[in-house]
Amino acid sequence: xxxxxxxxxxxxxxxxxxxxxxxxxxxxxxxxxxxxxxxxxxxxxxxxxxxxxxxxxxxxxxxxxxxxxxxxxxxxxxxxxxxxxxxxxxxxxxxxxxxxxxxxxxxxxxxxxx
Amino acid sequence: xxxxxxxxxxxxxxxxxxxxxxxxxxxxxxxxxxxxxxxxxxxxxxxxxxxxxxxxxxxxxxxxxxxxxxxxxxxxxxxxxxxxxxxxxxxxxxxxxxxxxxxxxxxxxxxxxx
Numbered sequence: 001x002x003x004x005x006x007x008x009x010x011x012x013x014x015x016x017x018x019x020x021x022x023x024x025x026x027x028x029x030x031x032x033x034x035x036x037x038x039x040x041x042x043x044x045x046x047x048x049x050x051x052x053x054x055x056x057x058x059x060x061x062x063x064x065x066x067x068x069x070x071x072x073x074x075x076x077x078x079x080x081x082x083x084x085x086x087x088x089x090x091x092x093x094x095x096x097x098x099x100x101x102x103x104x105x106x107x108x109x110x111x112x113x114x
Numbered sequence: 115x116x117x118x119x120x121x122x123x124x125x126x127x128x129x130x131x132x133x134x135x136x137x138x139x140x141x142x143x144x145x146x147x148x149x150x151x152x153x154x155x156x157x158x159x160x161x162x163x164x165x166x167x168x169x170x171x172x173x174x175x176x177x178x179x180x181x182x183x184x185x186x187x188x189x190x191x192x193x194x195x196x197x198x199x200x201x202x203x204x205x206x207x208x209x210x211x212x213x214x215x216x217x218x219x220x221x222x223x224x225x226x227x228x
């Protein structure tokens with residue numbers, strides 16, 4: 001079975017500063033990796049995904065993530081955040097042993113301050 | 115296409131009452147998933163369907179919970195004899211095939227049991 005650990009539960013950051021959200025996963029087979037964003041009282045929106053190929057994945061809203069197989073990580077980064085990036089971010093993993101159902105981490109709350 | 119629709123958005127019920135939630139997926143998506151999300155946690159898998167067939171139920175889903183997807187279109191999630199511990203956000207998602215296409219989530223139904 002796969003699992004996901006998001007290493008930071010809360011990340012405060014100033015506007016226009018960079019941010020990195022850390023995600024580690026465990027799985028015995030090849031994985032697909034995802035980052036989702038959730039704004040208050042809303043569902044989850046896909047930011048980006050890694051399926052195969054280039055380990056650097058670019059997503060919406062200026063976010064990118066890098067897959068590191070040796071460190072079993074998939075950290076999310078943005079070089080300059082906006083107030084509107086204040087939200088909760090979830091890392092998720094899927095693999096063939098679980099019929100590709102998504103398993104989510106506990107989430108990281110990002111609060112952007114002016 | 116209006117995406118995944120969930121109704122109602124909010125539900126307040128007294129302990130012991132039955133509640134039913136509805137999810138209308140994206141029309142061409144053959145897979146439909148239910149997740150539960152409590153405060154400060156990531157979404158937890160409950161059950162999923164491929165067309166009208168229910169493929170798996172999580173151990174989180176007690177006998178008080180039942181889900182259906184008649185005719186492989188919309189789905190309902192019913193909770194009988196609600197308990198305060200059932201208070202959570204119930205998220206529905208749909209996908210075409212496996213998760214490498216990415217799930218599309220609805221806005222969720224927030225249940226409060228008083």
